[in-house]
Amino acid sequence: MGTSIERHPDAADFGGLPQRCGSEDMSKSLNAVTGWALGTFGVAALASLPFLGNAYLTTIGFTVLIAYILGQSWDWVAGEMGYVNLGHYCFYGIGAYAFAILLVGNWPLWVAIGFAVVVTALAALVISVPLFRLQGDYFAFATLALLPLMEVLAYNLTPITNGADGIVLPVAQVLQPAYLIALGVCVLTFMVTLRINASRFGYALKSIRNDEQVAETVGVRIAPIKRRVLVLSAAFGAVAGAVQAWQMSYIDPATVFGLNVALVPVAMVLFAGSGLRWGPVVGVLVLATLQQWLLVNVKGFQATLYGLIVLLIGRFMPGGFLRARWVKKVPLLRALAREHHEYMGETATVAQTSAASKELPLPRYAAVGSTPLIQLENVRMQFGGNVAVKDVSLQIQSGEIVGLIGPNGSGKTTLFNCISRVYTPTAGRVLFAGQDLKGCSRDQIARLGVGRTYQIPRPFGDLTVQENIAIPLMFNEQPLSPRDAMREARVFIEYAELGHRLRERADGLSVQEKKALEFARALACKPRLLLVDEVASGLTPAEVQRFVDHIRHVRDRYGMTVIWVEHIFSALEKVVDRVIALEEGTLIADGPLAEVVRNERVLSTYLGSAAPKAKAGEHTC
Numbered sequence: 001m002g003t004s005i006e007r008h009p010d011a012a013d014f015g016g017l018p019q020r021c022g023s024e025d026m027s028k029s030l031n032a033v034t035g036w037a038l039g040t041f042g043v044a045a046l047a048s049l050p051f052l053g054n055a056y057l058t059t060i061g062f063t064v065l066i067a068y069i070l071g072q073s074w075d076w077v078a079g080e081m082g083y084v085n086l087g088h089y090c091f092y093g094i095g096a097y098a099f100a101i102l103l104v105g106n107w108p109l110w111v112a113i114g115f116a117v118v119v120t121a122l123a124a125l126v127i128s129v130p131l132f133r134l135q136g137d138y139f140a141f142a143t144l145a146l147l148p149l150m151e152v153l154a155y156n157l158t159p160i161t162n163g164a165d166g167i168v169l170p171v172a173q174v175l176q177p178a179y180l181i182a183l184g185v186c187v188l189t190f191m192v193t194l195r196i197n198a199s200r201f202g203y204a205l206k207s208i209r210n211d212e213q214v215a216e217t218v219g220v221r222i223a224p225i226k227r228r229v230l231v232l233s234a235a236f237g238a239v240a241g242a243v244q245a246w247q248m249s250y251i252d253p254a255t256v257f258g259l260n261v262a263l264v265p266v267a268m269v270l271f272a273g274s275g276l277r278w279g280p281v282v283g284v285l286v287l288a289t290l291q292q293w294l295l296v297n298v299k300g301f302q303a304t305l306y307g308l309i310v311l312l313i314g315r316f317m318p319g320g321f322l323r324a325r326w327v328k329k330v331p332l333l334r335a336l337a338r339e340h341h342e343y344m345g346e347t348a349t350v351a352q353t354s355a356a357s358k359e360l361p362l363p364r365y366a367a368v369g370s371t372p373l374i375q376l377e378n379v380r381m382q383f384g385g386n387v388a389v390k391d392v393s394l395q396i397q398s399g400e401i402v403g404l405i406g407p408n409g410s411g412k413t414t415l416f417n418c419i420s421r422v423y424t425p426t427a428g429r430v431l432f433a434g435q436d437l438k439g440c441s442r443d444q445i446a447r448l449g450v451g452r453t454y455q456i457p458r459p460f461g462d463l464t465v466q467e468n469i470a471i472p473l474m475f476n477e478q479p480l481s482p483r484d485a486m487r488e489a490r491v492f493i494e495y496a497e498l499g500h501r502l503r504e505r506a507d508g509l510s511v512q513e514k515k516a517l518e519f520a521r522a523l524a525c526k527p528r529l530l531l532v533d534e535v536a537s538g539l540t541p542a543e544v545q546r547f548v549d550h551i552r553h554v555r556d557r558y559g560m561t562v563i564w565v566e567h568i569f570s571a572l573e574k575v576v577d578r579v580i581a582l583e584e585g586t587l588i589a590d591g592p593l594a595e596v597v598r599n600e601r602v603l604s605t606y607l608g609s610a611a612p613k614a615k616a617g618e619h620t621c
């Protein structure tokens with residue numbers, strides 16, 4: 001199959017370059033047709049294998065197909081979402097047992113496969129509850145425990161599983177149909193992978209992989225997404241287990257839950273490149289073939305070899321051999337090694353770099369009667385003995401621009417975190433347009449209309465600038481399809497003057513560009529309330545002025561309300577209606593900047609003995 005069969009979400013609407021688009025569209029269509037033709041031919045060729053009369057080759061082919069289903073379905077969770085599930089093989093085992101039990105009970109084949117999928121999916125759903133309370137290494141470690149757990153259960157639930165004796169299935173000589181079913185499931189697995197990559201679901205997974213907390217604060221509901229992808233991968237693992245149990249006609253606990261075989265599909269994907277479209281295909285083809293060869297020629301060493309390969313790849317080629325530098329020099333391998341964002345570049349025209357647009361696709365927000373847009377009532381945030389925010393009460397009206405000042409550690413960012421529910425306040429209430437945010441999750445708050453930036457920029461590093469902006473647009477109150485979100489993202493990107501970086505990975509941007517990207521991403525949340533955290537620090541005066549202009553513009557034009565944490569008073573002075581000052585978590589002043597900077601407590605907090613001579617506009621902290 002060619003690499004161009006995926007339809008890119010941003011495949012149209014480049015009106016400024018009609019001729020170029022016409023020819024590119026045509027070459028895209030040609031590529032797609034070639035890809036589909038090659039793919040169909042490849043599948044037909046594979047389907048003919050069991051009819052060639054060589055049972056040995058068919059068995060190897062069958063093993064490769066099963067390994068691909070397992071490896072690829074594992075990679076939806078690990079490569080796409082960044083959760084390394086070392087216990088994925090237990091879904092294969094549960095599927096194999098559920099299938100075998102029904103088949104022994106003389107149920108039809110398809111009913112038994114369906115039953116295996118349902119039972120395994122339910123098991124995954126139950127397991128997901130405790131598992132997704134964990135992250136990173138702890139998640140991987142916990143999933144590793146699933147295999148011995150299931151193995152012990154299979155040994156001891158003798159009335160159902162027949163214990164150590166295993167289950168003999170009432171079948172014989174089903175290699176040919178089992179191979180064809182496995183091939184069909186493989187094709188489906190590949191199609192699902194393409195679909196995931198081009199869907200909102202796929203972008204949710206990628207945002208979770210990059211930064212779960214930020215994903216939530218731009219509107220992604222991460223809990224159901226995590227559950228769904230685990231259940232999906234478990235269902236495909238179950239089919240692999242069922243079909244292989246059918247082909248082997250015998251299963252026992254050690255075969256379907258054994259740790260030595262469990263890590264084989266994982267090793268295969270890691271070997272070539274987790275998260276790459278062709279990584280699982282290449283890894284499985286190379287290592288499964290090698291495994292078969294070893295089984296015949298070097299008996300007893302195959303498990304050792306897989307362990308060694310994982311070790312060596314991890315040590316010398318982290319990310320898989322397809323990500324090694326030398327691969328870029330080999331045309332075929334280079335094509336197979338393309339990252340997700342490179343497929344995007346393949347079908348999209350060059351970014352339009354017109355002058356920054358002043359019109360953004362944002363609603364115009366009206367005031368909510370006399371109700372303040374944001375109201376804090378005795379908000380307290382305590383970390384052990386450290387009270388970061390001490391019973392702060394304040395109100396901000398719709399359309400106000402408010403500066404939030406205070407020395408380092410005074411609680412400004414913590415206050416933002418209490419509003420956007422990164423932290424749950426220890427006490428007090430946060431009301432947004434009169435609604436208590438107490439029971440709201442981070443993503444709900446984002447959809448209600450709270451957008452924010454982070455003091456240290458936190459872009460989705462391995463996604464492009466365009467994808468970074470498109471993600472909030474896909475998860476807004478009125479969510480856009482990936483295709484429309486990618487199109488709309490361009491407007492925000494041009495506003496942030498990042499048009500020339502449209503297709504580049506966000507982790508390759510300069511600090512200034514990352515700040516501009518964060519600001520644009522916060523605007524793409526279409527917020528009524530924009531929380532801006534020290535966006536101007538470390539920038540040149542011209543760059544600071546640009547942020548000042550943007551903040552004034554989004555308020556004047558769209559009625560957005562802004563709270564701006566900033567130490568550069570000369571910038572605040574140009575745009576804020578008033579400032580609020582914090583000291584050690586306590587609100588010490590609230591009023592026009594010129595007055596607040598003359599407030600004795602503020603002066604002594606900021607300037608110590610030099611305080612009385614200070615004037616507004618002269619200070620930076």
Ligand SMILES: Nc1ncnc2c1ncn2[C@@H]1O[C@H](COP(=O)(O)OP(=O)(O)OP(=O)(O)O)[C@@H](O)[C@H]1O
Nearest residue numbers: 383386388406407408409410411412413414415455
């Ligand atoms: N997750 C946390 N765990 C423990 N303490 C925390 C946590 N987050 C913030 N703090 C503490 O809360 C206090 C306020 O920190 P915060 O980052 O809100 O200050 P700030 O005013 O934003 O400072 P800066 O201007 O340096 O960003 C500090 O003492 C900090 O150490």
